[in-house]
Amino acid sequence: MSDRFLPQAPGPIGVFDSGYGGLTILKSIREQLPQYDYLYLGDNARAPYGSRSFELVYDFTLQAVRRLFELGCHLVILACNTASAKALRSIQQNDLPYLDSSRRVLGVIRPTVEIIGNITQNRHVGILATPGTIKSESYNIELKKFYPDMHVTGQACPLWVPLIENNEHNDEGADYFVKKYLDLLLEKDPQIDTIILGCTHYPLLLDKIKAYCPGHIRLIPQGNYVAESLVNYLQRHPEMAKSCTKGGHCQFLTTESPEKFTENATIFLKEEIHAKKIILG
Numbered sequence: 001m002s003d004r005f006l007p008q009a010p011g012p013i014g015v016f017d018s019g020y021g022g023l024t025i026l027k028s029i030r031e032q033l034p035q036y037d038y039l040y041l042g043d044n045a046r047a048p049y050g051s052r053s054f055e056l057v058y059d060f061t062l063q064a065v066r067r068l069f070e071l072g073c074h075l076v077i078l079a080c081n082t083a084s085a086k087a088l089r090s091i092q093q094n095d096l097p098y099l100d101s102s103r104r105v106l107g108v109i110r111p112t113v114e115i116i117g118n119i120t121q122n123r124h125v126g127i128l129a130t131p132g133t134i135k136s137e138s139y140n141i142e143l144k145k146f147y148p149d150m151h152v153t154g155q156a157c158p159l160w161v162p163l164i165e166n167n168e169h170n171d172e173g174a175d176y177f178v179k180k181y182l183d184l185l186l187e188k189d190p191q192i193d194t195i196i197l198g199c200t201h202y203p204l205l206l207d208k209i210k211a212y213c214p215g216h217i218r219l220i221p222q223g224n225y226v227a228e229s230l231v232n233y234l235q236r237h238p239e240m241a242k243s244c245t246k247g248g249h250c251q252f253l254t255t256e257s258p259e260k261f262t263e264n265a266t267i268f269l270k271e272e273i274h275a276k277k278i279i280l281g
């Protein structure tokens, strides 16, 4: 594909995740930038991405980005840490120049890393994330660039996303796994005073995470920081702001059952939405 085939008229801001997690980011972005149009794409049929290989996450993410570009988006937010960790850099450096050098893809790791130094008091920071994000070491690498003296400890939580994608996260059975991974993290570094919820699905488990987390620890969901960073980005890039339509509308696409997505997203966003099915790949 080259830019000859992509629509050049302004379009919605694309927001992509493997499934429902990106809705936590979309919600915060829409609170801070309600005037824009958004197109959300959840690859629910292939979620979770967290235990998939680097190559697959990259392929799936690139397919989603291309489709969002074809559907008119000039700016796409990877509202997924796993995709941000495993695919963002390659897409920005290798694919965008061929797809359309004027379009942009942004992730969620950098905006989170940038603010953490203002939050931790003792510079002991924990990361809870998918196995893929932890294995990529993206948080460690980025945090150490900004704050070389920071103690960064990661813990993979392989069952949290499957619980959420299967709508089991409010059930009692989820408590065991929430406590298990939190305990494992705090055993590794008992001095942690700040925990990044490094997966956009995890705010859906926030009540349970709070219940098992010692009260003095700050829990950091990413939504507001990603939204603030996007506000800032659009102020610094007025040409991109002009390429994003302003109508306050939001559309939803899923690679799995649109009925299931509609039901779950309507509950989470507390507004009536209607998802459409899309096939990727």
Ligand code: DGL
Binding pocket: 017, 018, 019, 021, 022, 047, 048, 049, 050, 051, 079, 080, 081, 082, 083, 130, 133, 161, 198, 199, 200, 201
């Ligand atoms: N929301 C994605 C993230 O932030 C979940 C990845 C998955 O599908 O496992 O990493």
